[in-house]
Amino acid sequence: MRWTALTDWVSAADNNLLGIDSLAVDPRDSHRLYLLSGTYNDPRVGNAAVLRSTDRGAHFQRADLPFKMGGNELGRGDGERLAVDPNDGRILFLGSRDAGLWRSGDYGAHWTRVDSFPAVATSPSASAKGWRQQAIGIVFVVFDPTSGSPGKPSSTLYAGVSTKEASLFCSIDGGRTWNPVSGQPTGLRPNHMVRAGDGAYYLSYGDEPGPDRMNDGAVWKYEPATQRWTDITPLPHITGTPSGYGWGAVVVDPRDPNVVMTATFAHYIPKDELFRSTDGGRHWQEIFARSQFDYSDPVWAREHTPHWLASIAIDPHDADRVWFVTGYGVWMSTDMRHADHGGAVHWQFQDRGLEETVALDLISPPQGAHLLSALGDLDGYKHDDLDVAPLQFATPPRYANSESIDFAQNDPSLIVRSGFLRKPFGQATRVAYSKDGGAHWHTFASEPAQAGQGAGSIAVAADGSAVLWFPRDAPNASLTRDFGKHWIPVQGLSPRAHVLSDRIDPKRFYAYDSLARQVFVSRDGGEHFRPITGALGERLKHGSIMQMRAGPDAAGVVYVSGLGLGLLRVHDDGSALTQMGQLANTRDFGFGKSAPGSSLPTVFAAGEYAGVYGLYRSTDDGAHWLRIDDDAHRYGGQRLVTGDPRVFGRVYFATSGRGVFYGDPVEKKRP
Numbered sequence: 001m002r003w004t005a006l007t008d009w010v011s012a013a014d015n016n017l018l019g020i021d022s023l024a025v026d027p028r029d030s031h032r033l034y035l036l037s038g039t040y041n042d043p044r045v046g047n048a049a050v051l052r053s054t055d056r057g058a059h060f061q062r063a064d065l066p067f068k069m070g071g072n073e074l075g076r077g078d079g080e081r082l083a084v085d086p087n088d089g090r091i092l093f094l095g096s097r098d099a100g101l102w103r104s105g106d107y108g109a110h111w112t113r114v115d116s117f118p119a120v121a122t123s124p125s126a127s128a129k130g131w132r133q134q135a136i137g138i139v140f141v142v143f144d145p146t147s148g149s150p151g152k153p154s155s156t157l158y159a160g161v162s163t164k165e166a167s168l169f170c171s172i173d174g175g176r177t178w179n180p181v182s183g184q185p186t187g188l189r190p191n192h193m194v195r196a197g198d199g200a201y202y203l204s205y206g207d208e209p210g211p212d213r214m215n216d217g218a219v220w221k222y223e224p225a226t227q228r229w230t231d232i233t234p235l236p237h238i239t240g241t242p243s244g245y246g247w248g249a250v251v252v253d254p255r256d257p258n259v260v261m262t263a264t265f266a267h268y269i270p271k272d273e274l275f276r277s278t279d280g281g282r283h284w285q286e287i288f289a290r291s292q293f294d295y296s297d298p299v300w301a302r303e304h305t306p307h308w309l310a311s312i313a314i315d316p317h318d319a320d321r322v323w324f325v326t327g328y329g330v331w332m333s334t335d336m337r338h339a340d341h342g343g344a345v346h347w348q349f350q351d352r353g354l355e356e357t358v359a360l361d362l363i364s365p366p367q368g369a370h371l372l373s374a375l376g377d378l379d380g381y382k383h384d385d386l387d388v389a390p391l392q393f394a395t396p397p398r399y400a401n402s403e404s405i406d407f408a409q410n411d412p413s414l415i416v417r418s419g420f421l422r423k424p425f426g427q428a429t430r431v432a433y434s435k436d437g438g439a440h441w442h443t444f445a446s447e448p449a450q451a452g453q454g455a456g457s458i459a460v461a462a463d464g465s466a467v468l469w470f471p472r473d474a475p476n477a478s479l480t481r482d483f484g485k486h487w488i489p490v491q492g493l494s495p496r497a498h499v500l501s502d503r504i505d506p507k508r509f510y511a512y513d514s515l516a517r518q519v520f521v522s523r524d525g526g527e528h529f530r531p532i533t534g535a536l537g538e539r540l541k542h543g544s545i546m547q548m549r550a551g552p553d554a555a556g557v558v559y560v561s562g563l564g565l566g567l568l569r570v571h572d573d574g575s576a577l578t579q580m581g582q583l584a585n586t587r588d589f590g591f592g593k594s595a596p597g598s599s600l601p602t603v604f605a606a607g608e609y610a611g612v613y614g615l616y617r618s619t620d621d622g623a624h625w626l627r628i629d630d631d632a633h634r635y636g637g638q639r640l641v642t643g644d645p646r647v648f649g650r651v652y653f654a655t656s657g658r659g660v661f662y663g664d665p666v667e668k669k670r671p
Contacts, residue, residue, distance in 0.1 A: 003353035006057040012637025016045040019071025022081035026089040036082045038069030052108045067099035074130045075209035077310025078139035078191040087148035095138025125163040136162035136209045160190040196257035206246025211308045214246025214266040232281030254316040263309035272307050291345045298389040355659035360403045365412035366645045368437030374402035382438040403455035408464035409503045413437045418455040444484025457498045461506040468499045468526045479526045492529035504555035512548040521572040534574020552591040561586035580622030584608040592643020595619040604651045606638035
């Protein structure tokens with residue numbers, strides 16, 4: 001199975017649209033696809049939009065919405081919030097997070113708010129607390145297809161609100177008026193609802209919207225004909241006593257209303273479990289207990305256990321083919337009914353082309369693996385083969401996030417990284433080093449006395465003689481020359497500075513503070529810093545810093561990019577400022593091998609040229625820039641950019657959720 005990305009065309013200006021909070025396919029026209037796009041419900045980002053396609057996602061039209069969504073917020077596994085009337089494809093309903101229920105009568109081109117929907121959808125009870133207060137709102141809309149006929153809109157539909165109060169509402173007049181469903185359970189938040197072929201509905205619940213945590217939950221069956229509710233939770237639980245986990249997905253076989261599947265959610269100890277019933281939820285069997293997982297491809301999946309099962313699907317044409325989504329990808333079985341006879345169920349990982357990782361730092365050393373990545377959630381990778389997903393960095397340590405990684409230019413087998421701790425590995429420090437190019441790792445002997453909370457940034461001297469680490473929230477950076485046996489407090493840096501090393505001179509280190517618009521230099525091996533002023537200081541008054549890197553071929557030379565700055569080269573005393581051509585609003589950049597016949601490093605940069613944002617390359621010190629991406633492959637902009645010092649023209653870049661890409665020049669064919 002191979003996946004094809006549908007939203008790689010999204011530009012940097014619309015980066016927030018890369019997050020999809022819900023999707024819907026017209027049940028009577030499979031060419032019509034709708035994506036409810038919007039990554040964060042945050043004042044700093046743009047509003048959401050419905051992306052409409054009539055050709056299975058090959059092309060999209062955009063309908064902007066007057067509110068925000070949260071494809072990477074709490075409750076992102078709930079759904080579906082977006083639904084198409086199975087009897088009249090012109091009609092769609094959309095459950096927002098903080099703006100109530102919305103309806104379209106023209107295939108999603110225009111939307112109006114359903115003012116009659118109960119106010120609980122926008123009340124404080126429909127919010128949850130994560131790293132900040134987040135609105136969850138209406139988490140699903142479900143039509144009753146038997147309440148209409150082809151060409152005649154459905155009259156009955158349901159909508160669920162993420163609240164512990166009365167949460168399920170029904171309309172019998174096509175969405176004009178709404179009432180709570182009688183007899184429904186309260187005290188838990190619904191997250192999924194599915195209709196069976198016999199007219200029964202199945203709902204999964206949790207005390208929190210997920211995915212970070214759930215401490216309680218249940219699975220219920222609702223039969224509208226008799227208005228009967230039945231608790232069919234697969235694992236026994238004591239009423240009023242939290243089970244310690246929730247239930248995050250439920251599905252019914254489209255061809256057999258008695259076959260139901262559901263899964264625990266946030267059941268971390270010992271693990272989440274998948275259940276199957278063949279009698280409408282009266283009895284259950286645990287599937288993972290009789291499952292075998294194929295870890296041969298990709299090998300990195302063997303280090304992960306299925307969790308956050310927020311979606312399960314049964315093939316409507318083949319009851320043996322079952323899919324589930326976990327926190328790190330998609331698994332598929334082709335022999336599910338073996339479980340009915342006591343046999344084993346086999347699972348294969350289905351992630352080819354499907355990428356959801358976010359790289360937080362990239363390096364391409366002059367020897368060893370061509371690329372090493374520090375990743376959110378997955379620690380990091382040593383990419384010996386760029387076309388094969390390898391095992392993660394060898395433990396110990398194992399970080400939840402690796403946030404910063406660096407190599408010693410003159411001893412590139414020495415690599416350092418910083419990250420968050422993850423239990424139960426029990427490592428003592430948040431910084432680690434490798435002396436064999438990332439094959440094996442060792443934690444530093446200790447952390448500084450005041451080491452803050454986060455990973456922060458890390459840099460190693462060009463000859464490997466010293467390591468500089470500035471943890472997030474720490475009062476100051478610290479320097480060690482013996483991998484953490486002793487630490488020296490660093491003086492002269494602002495609290496938010498990001499540190500880096502000179503590529504040539506082991507005595508030089510640098511730092512930049514984007515908020516303060518300051519850059520710093522140390523010439524005594526990282527113990528003392530002072531601001532770089534002069535011409536650079538003046539330019540920084542009129543632009544914001546996005547990235548700073550040391551020159552790859554000369555000591556004491558730094559490059560600075562940013563909004564309103566373009567790309568600048570300057571000596572570390574602030575003199576000899578040079579504008580690198582007409583590139584503007586440069587977000588990130590990096591260096592690669594010189595072009596044949598040239599001694600100048602190749603520069604890759606994500607920025608604007610002649611008003612067009614893209615990925616550019618220069619082989620002549622910025623005098624000319626060549627765009628090397630295209631309008632169909634923008635990936636919401638490139639977050640991290642670096643070149644390969646050994647392969648001319650090769651570029652690596654990270655995206656906001658589409659993983660890490662590499663590109664090589666395409667040789668022009670001779671006529």
